[in-house]
Amino acid sequence: MFELVTPDWFASLRPVPVRAALLWGERERVLTVDQLDAFRALLPGCFVSLPGKWDHFPMIEEPEAHAREVSALARKLALR
Numbered sequence: 001m002f003e004l005v006t007p008d009w010f011a012s013l014r015p016v017p018v019r020a021a022l023l024w025g026e027r028e029r030v031l032t033v034d035q036l037d038a039f040r041a042l043l044p045g046c047f048v049s050l051p052g053k054w055d056h057f058p059m060i061e062e063p064e065a066h067a068r069e070v071s072a073l074a075r076k077l078a079l080r
Contacts, residue, residue, distance in 0.1 A: 025054030
């Protein structure tokens with residue numbers, strides 16, 4: 001899979017006008033927080049949630065908090 005996701009591939013992506021949310025851990029080390037703007041540009045108008053102490057697997061490390069955050073974002077998207 002990682003052979004397919006190259007800088008050229010990513011540069012070829014175009015913005016998608018859909019209701020969306022980005023849930024990004026501030027301590028994320030795989031897709032670091034400085035990459036957030038690139039994804040935000042592809043999802044104009046998306047909600048962004050940046051929980052401070054989350055890493056790459058919040059659904060495993062903090063399942064209850066993750067479920068609450070996903071539920072809250074889903075409610076926001078439903079109201080749009």
